[in-house]
Structure formats: structure tokens, C-alpha cells
Amino acid sequence: MSGDRVCVGAIAGAYGVRGEVRLKSFCADATAIAGYAPLWLEDGSRSFAVTLGRAIPNGITALLGGVTSKEQADALRGVQLFADRDKLPNLPDDEFYHADLIGLSVFDTGGAELGQVRAVLNHGAGDLLEVFGSGLKTTLLLPFTRAVVPTVDLTARRIIADPPEGLIE
Template identity: 70%
Template sequence: MTDRVCVGAISGAFGVRGEVRLKSFCADPEAIADYAPLYTEDGSRSFGLQITRAVKEGFAARMSGIDSKEEADALKGVRLYADRDRLPSLPDDEFYHADLIGLTVVDPGGKVLGTVRAVHDHGAGDLLEIHGPGLTSTVLLPFTDACVPTVDLAAGRLIADPPEGVFP
């Protein structure tokens, strides 16, 4: 597990007074402000955050130390991370994406199928992007109870029972 979890991203400036356009990755999008201070990926900068209003595809927000449109524009594309201990605990059957990335994927017989490279959510449910031995490209596996019956974070693995034909 990592000490910080990605909770949002800046998609550019909003207006001319230093506000940013913010996209939240939180289950409750407005809760992103509760997890401040937020950090850049490398941890070199931190920001206080105040959401000023909802806008199309996110929020307009004020970030500490950002006072001009130019400063806000310079942050476009920056992903924001919160300390894990500021995030809420999850039920046993829910996981932060950051915890799934890097897990070894094995089949029910124990054969290694690969490693989780990323978790994608396109609106119809999460997909695990898996790459591993014998794969010429990544495989997308639905993150459902049927396809992934067991996630063992302590052991660093998940057991996958993929539909036939997904893995060679």
C-alpha cells in the first residue's frame, strides 16, 4: 500500500483570478476538499483546497498559493494525492485502485497470469488491466465477484477466474 492515494486532477484554470478546474476521483466528489492538504505526485508541493462551485465535469476551486490564471494554467494535468490516513475506511469488499495496482494475478490453480498495471472505470464497472508472461498485449478483466473472487492485499495477490478465452 502507498502512503498517498490519487484523489483528483487539475484540468486547467477557471476564470482569471487563480481558480482551477478540478476533477474529483472520490466516490463523493465534494469530499476531496476534506482530504486536504493535497500533494503533487512527487510530493514536492502541497495545497489547501476550497471548492467554490460546481462546474461542468467537476468543480471550480481555490488552491493555496495559486493566485493568478497563469499559475492555475501551469497546474493543468497535475494529479492530486491525499494522505491515506485522511481517507475513509472501506468495507471489506471495496478497494482503493492504488491498492490493486501491482498485485499478482493468479488463476484458481495458482498459475501466475500477470500483474495488475492499472484499473479503469468507463462507467459500466471497473476493469483490471493485466500484463504478464505469454501476453503480447494487456488483458482487460472485469473486476467483479465472478471474475475476481478473492483479493488478498496482505499476500499481494488476487485470484482471477476469467471467462474462457481471455488469457491465452
């Protein structure tokens, strides 16, 4: 997948029998996802127009262009949807798209490499950077706060972190 698209949502399954899907939006404003259409499959092989329905627990109902049956909607369960980067809003200097953080090298304040960002997780209490490195005994979960991650340099593709004492074994 090239860097010209960003994951903005996923299909959680069918909703009803007429081809509607349960759509999980990864956008700050969940309904903004429709404005980024067409939404693409990760490999770019197919795109969808999006018409949002109503809010439901953990998502929104939506009609996707070309999906007209429950079977077609069920076949898309778990599929991630991507928007063209140029349709997304520009972010302030202290905000980042998760896709831009994944793969960045992470260094401590002393310059020692800790590893690379494998994923950005959020379980409700704030973002965590999942860092994996050969020198780490286990995967490191860094709170993505200014205190713990004072520097993100997208141009140099690196992050400077100041992990709390005792976090790294």
C-alpha cells in the same frame, strides 16, 4: 511515491482568470476531496489547501492555496493530487482503493500467474483491471466483479481471477 498517499484527483486546467482550477475528483463523493486537504503533488514537494466552488461539467471549480493567477492554474494542468492515507475513510472488506490494487500479482484459479495489475480503469460501466504479463499476447482487461475476481488478498499482494472463457488467447 510512498504508500502513505493516495491519488484523489487531478487538475484539468484553469477556470477563469483569478487562479481557480477545474478539479476532477476521483472520490465517490466528489466534494469529499476538500476534506482530505492538504492535497499534495505526487513527489510531495508542494501541498495545497482546497476551497471548492461550484459543480461544472466533469468536475468542480476550486481555489488552491498559493495559486492566484490563470497562468499558475494553467501550469498545473494534468497534475494529480494526493491525500494522506490516514485522512481517507476505512473501506469495507469488499472495497479497495485503486492504488492498493496496482502492482498486485494476478493468478488464475489453477494457480498459474497471469501478470500484474498495471492500472484500474473505469469507462462508466464498472472497473476493469488492466493486467500485463510476459505470458500474455496483449494486455488483459478483467472486469473487476466478484464473479471474475473472487479473491483480493492485499496482505499477500495477490489476486485470484476466474477470467471468462475466451478472454485469454
